[in-house]
Amino acid sequence: MTTATPADEEKLVAALRARDEAVFAALVDRHTPSMLRVARGYVASREIAEEVVQEAWIALLQGIDGFEGRSSVRTWLFTVLINIARTRGARERKDRDMQVVAFTGGSVDPARFRSGDDEWPGHWRDDGMPVAFPESPEGAVLGDELMDVARRELDKLPERQRVVVTLRDVLDLDSSEVCALLDISVANQRVLLHRGRAAVRQALENYLKDVS
């Protein structure tokens, strides 16, 4: 699970302070893909995102001896990452920060709902009604396929949505942490998260329709 106990956290910090390479490598494997996803929300290219991620890892190593554990290592790592990415991003290009929030389309294709002249306007049409997704245990083939579909869709999301969905759902940070990290309001954060999740849901639904 992504939620570490305080004892796990202490062990992790102690191992990093002891310069344990295996522990560092595992942490790199775990977080680097998400870090790249977040960094790319701020900078212009994959190359710059990699530089930002590398800088964040070095900052983590340099700071670990003085780390006081007021947040989790993961939250600290992503805080450092976002600060570096933001500084770099501001230098690389114009800030296009909040444009995504202005978008107010529905999160489900409106054609799936009954129209205004129907007895039940706004309710699902018979042929638009969602069907429950299969419950796929972790490790099952279908579960892995769905994870792949979700990951690909995540990479296609508008930048701010991708950053929020990565922090909230992939990394399991809570709403207040994410608002503080990104310096956005709770309402903005929720809109971005909702749009992003809705797009991933749609991708999963399309995929499941094709395989069934």
Added chain:
Amino acid sequence: MTEDRDLACAELVELVTAYLDGSLDAETRARFDTHLLDCEGCENYLQQFRTTVTTLHRVDRIGADELDPAFRAKLLDAFRGWR
């Protein structure tokens, strides 16, 4: 949205994240829950949304096979340099 009116499915789908976050006001939450009781489509939509979130939770477990080996090696080099 006016009070005392049934929530339409098209409205409900926009509230799911707020519902899951527990941030709907009491009245809207009650309308949401009431709607779910007799709407299979929305019940399924909520299930799909929950499954979507669970699936996203798993995305960081793939880790290594997604990571470019050259970049990974660079990070481990940085570690050795620091150590």
